[in-house]
Amino acid sequence: MAAGSPGLLARGYFWLKPCLPRRLRFALRKSLAHRIARKSRCSWPINEAAGDAPQGWQGWPGSKEFAFVLTHDVESSAGIGKALDLAKLEQSLGLRSSFNFIPEGTYEDPVFLREWLDAHNFEIGVHDLNHDGHLYSSKQGFEIKSKRINHYLGQWGAVGFRSAFMLRQLDWIHELDVLYDASTFDTDPFEPQPNGAHTIFPFLVKSESSGSGDGYVELPYTLPQDSTLFLLLGEQSIEVWKSKLEWIAKRGGLALINIHPDYIDFSGSGSPTTYPVNHVREFLQHLCDSYQGRFWNPLAREISAWFRKEGCKLQDSAEPAC
Numbered sequence: 162m163a164a165g166s167p168g169l170l171a172r173g174y175f176w177l178k179p180c181l182p183r184r185l186r187f188a189l190r191k192s193l194a195h196r197i198a199r200k201s202r203c204s205w206p207i208n209e210a211a212g213d214a215p216q217g218w219q220g221w222p223g224s225k226e227f228a229f230v231l232t233h234d235v236e237s238s239a240g241i242g243k244a245l246d247l248a249k250l251e252q253s254l255g256l257r258s259s260f261n262f263i264p265e266g267t268y269e270d271p272v273f274l275r276e277w278l279d280a281h282n283f284e285i286g287v288h289d290l291n292h293d294g295h296l297y298s299s300k301q302g303f304e305i306k307s308k309r310i311n312h313y314l315g316q317w318g319a320v321g322f323r324s325a326f327m328l329r330q331l332d333w334i335h336e337l338d339v340l341y342d343a344s345t346f347d348t349d350p351f352e353p354q355p356n357g358a359h360t361i362f363p364f365l366v367k368s369e370s371s372g373s374g375d376g377y378v379e380l381p382y383t384l385p386q387d388s389t390l391f392l393l394l395g396e397q398s399i400e401v402w403k404s405k406l407e408w409i410a411k412r413g414g415l416a417l418i419n420i421h422p423d424y425i426d427f428s429g430s431g432s433p434t435t436y437p438v439n440h441v442r443e444f445l446q447h448l449c450d451s452y453q454g455r456f457w458n459p460l461a462r463e464i465s466a467w468f469r470k471e472g473c474k475l476q477d478s479a480e481p482a483c
């Protein structure tokens with residue numbers, strides 16, 4: 162199997178997952194997460210080795226010090242119900258983001274929400290197909306599913322993709338009609354396929370069968386996921402986000418975050434599967450106040466289009482070993 166493909170453990174977990182009660186799964190994941198955090202102190206949340214710019218790197222447009230890209234995976238109908246509140250919060254701070262929807266998951270196509278986001282300069286992306294952990298179970302199955310994904314990409318006017326559970330098979334993603342994929346990360350040992358891309362910069366994934374100019378842009382997320390920090394590890398503050406952002410800014414990299422509206426508590430109910438909206442508000446306010454005028458906030462598709470043009474000039478912009 163090619164490097165970076167889903168391993169046996171990850172596959173086994175997703176076959177067993179439907180049989181395990183949600184509360185038990187959550188308890189197991191929490192316990193495992195604390196163990197992983199202890200073992201990964203040297204490489205998470207910061208992996209120093211990921212901070213080097215690619216050779217020939219000329220910096221971000223407008224001489225900005227770093228780029229900040231906001232993305233959201235909408236996992237369930239709960240997330241659909243909160244996406245608009247989250248978008249409006251970002252809008253009030255002058256920020257823009259991408260919302261990735263599951264085409265054939267547990268909720269109906271949120272046509273009204275997609276249209277609202279589109280009309281207000283947010284981006285729509287495709288998040289997996291069924292969100293069941295089986296997208297990459299077989300090449301033949303992926304080929305069938307990739308046609309369905311391409312159908313939704315076209316229908317939604319989307320050019321970006323992210324797999325469920327950050328599972329990935331980068332050489333298969335060439336089948337998708339995408340400008341970019343965002344299923345990798347610089348470091349995230351908590352994911353079922355935990356090998357990181359070891360970079361805080363975008364990179365090109367070229368197709369072996371086509372010319373050097375072909376391929377898609379890979380956007381690794383570089384700030385820890387909200388679900389890992391607040392739900393699994395029980396963090397009570399945004400200090401991890403702040404310190405990682407400071408490190409990325411110093412190295413002039415890409416700060417890319419994935420925030421799930423599903424897990425945000427907008428009402429103050431205090432459920433164990435949500436965290437206070439104040440964490441998001443405080444972090445975004447911190448970004449806008451402490452780094453005012455110093456960062457570029459493109460949509461994921463905009464940074465990808467820019468990198469597609471500029472990245473080809475870099476000497477080592479191609480896929481790192483991950």
Ligand SMILES: [Zn+2]
Nearest residue numbers: 234236325326
């Ligand atoms: Zn997801």
